[in-house]
Amino acid sequence: xxxxxxxxxxxxxxxxxxxxxxxxxxxxxxxxxxxxxxxxxxxxxxxxxxxxxxxxxxxxxxxxxxxxxxxxxxxxxxxxxxxxxxxxxxxxxxxxxxxxxxxxxxxxxxxxxxxxxxxxxxxxxxxxxxxxxxxxxxxxxxxxxxxxxxxxxxxxxxxxxxxxxxxxxxxxxxxxxxxxxxxxxxxxxxxxxxxxxxxxxxxxxxxxxxxxxxxxxxxxxxxxxxxxxxxxxxxxxxxxxxxxxxxxxxxxxxxxxxxxxxxxxxxxxxxxxxxxxxxxxxxxxxxxxxxxxxxxxxxxxxxxxxxxxxxxxxxxxxxxxxxxxxxxxxxxxxxxxxxxxxxxxxxxxxxxxxxxxxxxxxxxxxxxxxxxxxxxxxxxxxxxxxxxxxxxxxxxxxxxxxxxxxxxxxxxxxxxxxxxxxxxxxxxxxxxxxxxxxxxxxxxxxxxxxxxxxxxxxxxxxxxxxxxxxxxxxxxxxxxxxxxxxxxxxxxx
Amino acid sequence: xxxxxxxxxxxxxxxxxxxxxxxxxxxxxxxxxxxxxxxxxxxxxxxxxxxxxxxxxxxxxxxxxxxxxxxxxxxxxxxxxxxxxxxxxxxxxxxxxxxxxxxxxxxxxxxxxxxxxxxxxxxxxxxxxxxxxxxxxxxxxxxxxxxxxxxxxxxxxxxxxxxxxxxxxxxxxxxxxxxxxxxxxxxxxxxxxxxxxxxxxxxxxxxxxxxxxxxxxxxxxxxxxxxxxxxxxxxxxxxxxxxxxxxxxxxxxxxxxxxxxxxxxxxxxxxxxxxxxxxxxxxxxxxxxxxxxxxxxxxxxxxxxxxxxxxxxxxxxxxxxxxxxxxxxxxxxxxxxxxxxxxxxxxxxxxxxxxxxxxxxxxxxxxxxxxxxxxxxxxxxxxxxxxxxxxxxxxxxxxxxxxxxxxxxxxxxxxxxxxxxxxxxxxxxxxxxxxxxxxxxxxxxxxxxxxxxxxxxxxxxxxxxxxxxxxxxxxxxxxxxxxxxxxxxxxxx
Numbered sequence: 001x002x003x004x005x006x007x008x009x010x011x012x013x014x015x016x017x018x019x020x021x022x023x024x025x026x027x028x029x030x031x032x033x034x035x036x037x038x039x040x041x042x043x044x045x046x047x048x049x050x051x052x053x054x055x056x057x058x059x060x061x062x063x064x065x066x067x068x069x070x071x072x073x074x075x076x077x078x079x080x081x082x083x084x085x086x087x088x089x090x091x092x093x094x095x096x097x098x099x100x101x102x103x104x105x106x107x108x109x110x111x112x113x114x115x116x117x118x119x120x121x122x123x124x125x126x127x128x129x130x131x132x133x134x135x136x137x138x139x140x141x142x143x144x145x146x147x148x149x150x151x152x153x154x155x156x157x158x159x160x161x162x163x164x165x166x167x168x169x170x171x172x173x174x175x176x177x178x179x180x181x182x183x184x185x186x187x188x189x190x191x192x193x194x195x196x197x198x199x200x201x202x203x204x205x206x207x208x209x210x211x212x213x214x215x216x217x218x219x220x221x222x223x224x225x226x227x228x229x230x231x232x233x234x235x236x237x238x239x240x241x242x243x244x245x246x247x248x249x250x251x252x253x254x255x256x257x258x259x260x261x262x263x264x265x266x267x268x269x270x271x272x273x274x275x276x277x278x279x280x281x282x283x284x285x286x287x288x289x290x291x292x293x294x295x296x297x298x299x300x301x302x303x304x305x306x307x308x309x310x311x312x313x314x315x316x317x318x319x320x321x322x323x324x325x326x327x328x329x330x331x332x333x334x335x336x337x338x339x340x341x342x343x344x345x346x347x348x349x350x351x352x353x354x355x356x357x358x359x360x361x362x363x364x365x366x367x368x369x370x371x372x373x374x375x376x377x378x379x380x381x382x383x384x385x386x387x388x389x390x391x392x393x394x395x396x397x398x399x400x401x402x403x404x405x406x407x408x409x410x411x412x413x414x415x416x417x418x419x420x421x422x423x424x425x426x427x428x429x430x431x432x433x434x435x436x437x438x439x440x441x442x443x444x445x446x447x448x449x450x451x452x453x454x455x456x457x458x459x460x461x462x463x464x465x466x467x468x469x470x471x472x473x474x475x476x477x478x479x480x481x482x483x484x485x486x487x488x489x490x491x492x493x
Numbered sequence: 494x495x496x497x498x499x500x501x502x503x504x505x506x507x508x509x510x511x512x513x514x515x516x517x518x519x520x521x522x523x524x525x526x527x528x529x530x531x532x533x534x535x536x537x538x539x540x541x542x543x544x545x546x547x548x549x550x551x552x553x554x555x556x557x558x559x560x561x562x563x564x565x566x567x568x569x570x571x572x573x574x575x576x577x578x579x580x581x582x583x584x585x586x587x588x589x590x591x592x593x594x595x596x597x598x599x600x601x602x603x604x605x606x607x608x609x610x611x612x613x614x615x616x617x618x619x620x621x622x623x624x625x626x627x628x629x630x631x632x633x634x635x636x637x638x639x640x641x642x643x644x645x646x647x648x649x650x651x652x653x654x655x656x657x658x659x660x661x662x663x664x665x666x667x668x669x670x671x672x673x674x675x676x677x678x679x680x681x682x683x684x685x686x687x688x689x690x691x692x693x694x695x696x697x698x699x700x701x702x703x704x705x706x707x708x709x710x711x712x713x714x715x716x717x718x719x720x721x722x723x724x725x726x727x728x729x730x731x732x733x734x735x736x737x738x739x740x741x742x743x744x745x746x747x748x749x750x751x752x753x754x755x756x757x758x759x760x761x762x763x764x765x766x767x768x769x770x771x772x773x774x775x776x777x778x779x780x781x782x783x784x785x786x787x788x789x790x791x792x793x794x795x796x797x798x799x800x801x802x803x804x805x806x807x808x809x810x811x812x813x814x815x816x817x818x819x820x821x822x823x824x825x826x827x828x829x830x831x832x833x834x835x836x837x838x839x840x841x842x843x844x845x846x847x848x849x850x851x852x853x854x855x856x857x858x859x860x861x862x863x864x865x866x867x868x869x870x871x872x873x874x875x876x877x878x879x880x881x882x883x884x885x886x887x888x889x890x891x892x893x894x895x896x897x898x899x900x901x902x903x904x905x906x907x908x909x910x911x912x913x914x915x916x917x918x919x920x921x922x923x924x925x926x927x928x929x930x931x932x933x934x935x936x937x938x939x940x941x942x943x944x945x946x947x948x949x950x951x952x953x954x955x956x957x958x959x960x961x962x963x964x965x966x967x968x969x970x971x972x973x974x975x976x977x978x979x980x981x982x983x984x985x986x
Contacts, residue, residue: 030567030623031611034560039639042557064535067527068613068644068660069583072590074523076598086599090562091587092613093601095648097565097579105569106579108586108610117601118524120561120585120613130523140834146532151561151644155588167561341633 005353007288012232016283020161023291023353025278033159033166037275040354043299045169045275049149051201051296052171052273055193061145061173066127068151069118074126078251081125084218088155090120090166120153125219125244125270128174129252136176136266138257143186144176152274162279163236163493170274176266178258180245183267184222187243190271191224194239202277203294203406204228204284205413206238207435207488209460214444217270221245227459227488229413230283233433235459235490238280241271279493284409285378291355292378294405295398300335302327302394303356305347307363309338316367319387323360326391332398352377357401358394378405419467419486423477426489430454435490437467439483441476449478450489459488498846500781505725509776513654516784516846518771526652526659530768533847536792538662538768542642544694544789545664545766548686554638554666559620561644562611567619571744574618577711581648583613583659613646618712618737618763621667622745629669629759631750636679637669645767655772656729656986663767669759671751673738676760677715680736683764684717687732695770696787696899697721697777698906699731700928700981702953707937710763714738720952720981722906723776726926728952728983731773734764772986777902778871784848785871787898788891793828795820795887796849798840800856802831809860812880816853816865819884825891845870850894851887871898912960912979916970919982923947928983930960932976934969942971943982952981 005022006014020026025041028034037045053063069092075082096112099105121127128146135141153167173190177183191208198204206226216223220242228238246265249255255263285292295301304324306312312320320336327334335356337347344361351359359375366372371384374394378401385393416434420426429436440446440458451457465471471485498515499507513519518534521527530538546556562585568575589605592598614620621639628634646660666683670676684701691697699719709716713735721731742748742758751757778785788794797817799805805813813829820827828849830840837854844852852868859865864877867887871894878886909927913919922929933939933951944950958964964978 027624027627029560030564030620031560031562034562036560036624037558039555039557043555046556062532062536063539064532065530065662067522067524067529068646069524069527071523072601073598075590082599086590088589090585090611091590091601092583093586094584096581097568097584097612105566106575108565108584118583119590127523131520131529134520153561169558 005288005290008231015288016279017161019282019286019290023355025282026161028161031166033156035161035165035167037169040299041278044281044293044297045278047297047299048201048277049171052197053149055197056147056171056173059189059193061147063148064146065148065150066124066131068121070121070124070127072117072119074130075119077126078219078247080247081219081251085122085154086119088157089122090153090155092118092120121150122152122154123270123272124148124150124152124172125174125248126252129248129254129268132174132176132266133252133254136254136256139178139259142176142178142256142266143182145173146175147171147173160279162275162282165275168275170272172270172272175269176249176254177269178256178267180267183245183269184243187222187224187241187269187271190269191226191239191241194241194271194273195226198226198228198238198277198280199406201294201296202281202284203296203402203409204238204280205406205410207460207462207466208464209462209488211240211460212444212447212458212487214447215458217242219244219247221247225460227435227490228280228284229416229435229490230280230493231412232283233416233491235435235492236276236280236283237459237492238277239271239273242269244268244270285405286355289349289380290353292405293355293357295357295402298355298357299333300351300354300356301332301398302334302358302360303347303351304334304336304360304362305344305351306338307344307361307366309340311364313364316364319367320362323387323390327394330391330395332395358397360390360394376401378408417466419469421474421477426450426456426477427454430456430489430491433491435459435488437462437470437486437488438477439474439485440487441479441481441483443479446476446478454491456489456491459490459492461485461487498781498783501724508781509772510654512775512779512783516848518775519654521654524659526649528654528658528660530662533792534771537774537786537790538771540790540792541694541770542664545690546642548690549640549664549666552682552686554640556641557639558641558643559617559624561614563614563617563620565610565612567623568612570619571712571740573740574712574744578615578647579612581650582615583646583648585611585613614643615645615647616763616765617641617643617645617665618667618741619745622741622747622761625667625669625759626745626747629747629749632671632752635669635671635749635759636675638666639668640664640666653772655768655775658768661768663765665763665765668762669742669747670762671749671760673760676738676762677736680715680717680734680762680764683762684719684732684734687734687764687766688719691719691721691731691770691773692899694787694789695774695777696789696895696902697731697773698899698903700953700955700959701957702955702981704733704953705937705940705951705980707940708951710735712737712740714740718953720983721773721777722909722928722983723773723986724905725776726909726984728928728985729769729773729776730952730985731770732764732766735762737761737763778898779848782842782873783846785898786848786850788850788895791848791850792826793844793847793849794825794891795827795851795853796840796844797827797829797853797855798837798844799831800837800854800859802833804857806857809857812860813855816880816883820887823884823888825888851890853883853887869894871901910959912962914967914970919943919949919970920947923949923982923984926984928952928981930963930979930981931970932967932978933980934972934974934976936972939969939971947984949982949984952983952985954978954980
């Protein structure tokens with residue numbers, strides 16, 4: 001048990017770091033703030049990508065690819081956007097190195113200075129809207145429904161694997177529409193796609209809502225968000241979808257001829273999720289033994305470990321092979337680990353650490369009894385199951401585990417939504433973690449004061465109702481001024 | 494016919510540029526040398542990726558992700574590597590912009606200068622071997638068989654869409670092994686995977702071989718290559734696989750404990766193909782009417798265009814729907830284009846331009862006759878086929894088209910392999926394009942002279958035999974010195 005993790009109760013943050021490293025998900029690289037995503041972590045990300053990509057295509061989107069670099073001047077074209085993104089970015093100033101005159105390595109060639117610096121994209125609205133300008137003349141060219149899978153760079157000072165890294169992987173959708181209504185509906189539709197993905201595949205319940213002006217994407221008219229709650233009571237913004245209005249069309253002068261023969265600026269959305277979702281996945285379900293992966297995203301759904309493998313007869317091996325083949329035929333990913341360099345006990349701990357949802361162990365004695373031991377990763381329970389029909393049993397069990405993991409996270413999340421009416425109470429409750437629904441006067445000043453006093457931010461104004469009086473007017477817990485409805489506060493990652 | 498292309502006979506280079514733009518594959522961006530890959534072009538690239546990724550996984554490889562940035566000092570650690578890659582690269586020197594004191598936009602913040610400059614990866618051997626150092630202690634940690642899908646940047650002065658761009662997309666495999674033999678076999682295996690992919694999916698025949706020292710990858714012991722021939726008689730290097738020996742292990746001090754308990758440096762390979770393959774695909778098969786896509790990579794394999802669509806009865810429409818459903822059930826991607834804003838003639842030209850392999854047209858008269866008109870993109874021929882069983886007919890036709898496109902390219906390529914024994918003859922023949930098999934004395938000087946005189950380079954020393962005396966010794970056509978075997982010359986992209 002060399003891979004023991006710091007228990008969550010002792011230090012949640014250290015538990016997370018331990019887990020990411022020890023489960024071989026990712027590690028820090030030699031480049032400050034940039035991570036290496038290791039094969040096991042990347043395999044989970046690939047499964048996320050595949051599902052999301054399928055959902056994007058089913059909703060009519062196509063993939064494309066836009067440049068990594070953005071001319072510096074582009075960032076300035078949308079006033080809010082430059083404020084949000086220009087501050088922390090990687091700037092390319094030269095295009096050549098040369099041998100150091102003193103013979104020691106290479107140095108930047110001062111003669112190869114770019115006329116205009118290039119920014120490594122922190123997000124691609126500017127370069128894409130500069131491109132769309134040439135694609136759009138008339139309403140017949142609309143809508144444009146593009147998505148891009150890409151890497152982006154934001155120069156973060158304090159980084160954490162998956163949660164906040166200088167370079168991260170993501171997808172960014174960028175759509176162009178004829179009307180306000182159509183763009184607005186698109187932004188909402190993609191928020192729903194994100195919610196469905198996070199709940200059904202990641203088994204993480206989310207609260208959907210709209211951001212306050214302060215928390216809005218730089219350049220958006222409205223930012224919609226899905227907010228998840230981690231086991232330590234902190235919120236994690238898991239995906240955002242932005243209604244951009246005509247802001248970028250105006251900044252890049254993208255006009256089109258309407259059905260009525262007039263000229264108008266194009267309406268836009270953008271939406272993205274990133275490798276940050278890996279952090280949400282890890283922190284929502286895992287325990288002190290390691291990862292707990294929902295079957296829908298587990299690279300290995302079932303591991304089979306033979307006991308006393310040397311005593312298995314050829315008939316027994318043939319039976320195991322048949323079970324493996326049958327499981328695979330049901331679309332289940334199976335790993336058979338008969339490596340004799342490790343003990344069964346070591347393997348049990350290893351696959352627990354890796355979050356494999358179902359473990360089957362089978363030895364000569366099981367063949368006598370006609371059973372197989374089935375262990376669930378989510379509940380850590382074991383039972384002996386008849387070998388006959390084990391394949392369908394496992395298939396159903398995987399479905400049950402997927403549901404159970406979600407339900408457990410949902411029960412926890414719901415137990416952590418509190419209604420608070422006074423600022424005094426708020427300051428006490430926020431220390432306990434979780435979501436707080438409270439009244440707010442709608443001003444950035446009050447929002448800033450709450451953040452300053454308590455480190456809590458407004459996660460969103462939820463669309464759905466979680467309490468009996470969510471949507472009723474009230475008085476701001478801080479200033480006593482009128483409030484239209486309760487908003488969702490939490491400390492967040 | 495607004496989308497007419499420059500004929501190949503008139504200006505092959507312009508034909509290529511026209512085609513890439515007019516078929517909506519890619520376009521130049523606002524950033525010098527960086528392209529935008531448009532949705533139709535990206536859909537083809539996605540199909541390439543999916544097949545390659547499957548082939549990599551079937552041969553035991555896993556995906557991972559390494560940083561975009563490489564510390565400048567890393568490039569200098571392998572002496573040949575820095576010569577090959579440090580000269581043209583994007584250099585990040587700063588990590589912040591600030592508002593220009595004069596209020597006009599943003600400028601680089603001089604206070605945010607990096608201590609060590611970062612290079613945008615031109616290839617990832619250095620950052621990956623710096624990472625592998627921590628992953629490898631013993632032979633038990635080997636082999637490592639990682640692949641990465643990523644963007645890379647090489648600051649090219651003269652760029653062409655897909656063929657040579659500053660930023661391009663690719664995959665790079667990086668493997669680590671216990672022995673010389675195992676690494677060498679891996680490099681060969683992946684060359685074979687590339688050859689299989691290019692021939693079976695892209696329908697482009699390739700010549701496999703080993704590069705001369707001059708053309709070798711910077712840092713490799715041997716570079717293996719697949720070389721294709723474009724319709725203008727120029728060669729295009731379509732994929733390379735490198736046996737890196739212990740060069741990078743030594744540069745990054747990656748040693749392991751062998752089975753014998755000794756310490757040794759790890760053996761390495763790397764291998765990659767890029768969006769350059771899109772250029773090879775386009776130039777190998779297409780004609781003056783537009784793209785010709787092999788069915789195995791066509792985003793739309795079959796387009797169905799109704800004639801006199803308004804006269805189609807509900808029964809007729811139901812029959813068409815059934816055909817579409819049956820084709821899809823056979824795994825065929827189908828587009829039904831009944832848009833009434835365009836004429837059938839316009840659509841015919843458009844789908845020809847886009848290279849859709851099979852076009853079905855169906856109108857009220859066809860239902861009377863019980864036939865459908867089937868047009869092949871590769872031969873531009875049409876025939877009327879019975880509506881009954883049309884689905885299997887189309888399925889078989891797609892297979893036939895795939896084979897025919899390959900055979901046509903193979904016949905052309907084979908007709909363009911010439912045997913030359915004198916330098917005078919070489920200078921005449923090279924003007925006609927194609928591959929030339931000739932004797933060479935093995936020196937870099939002679940190779941340089943041939944390039945200087947004729948712009949031709951040694952594409953490879955082929956593994957297979959293409960003439961009766963390929964592998965027999967002879968005399969260098971330039972110097973008359975001894976030559977072990979003929980080598981393959983061509984002018985190349």
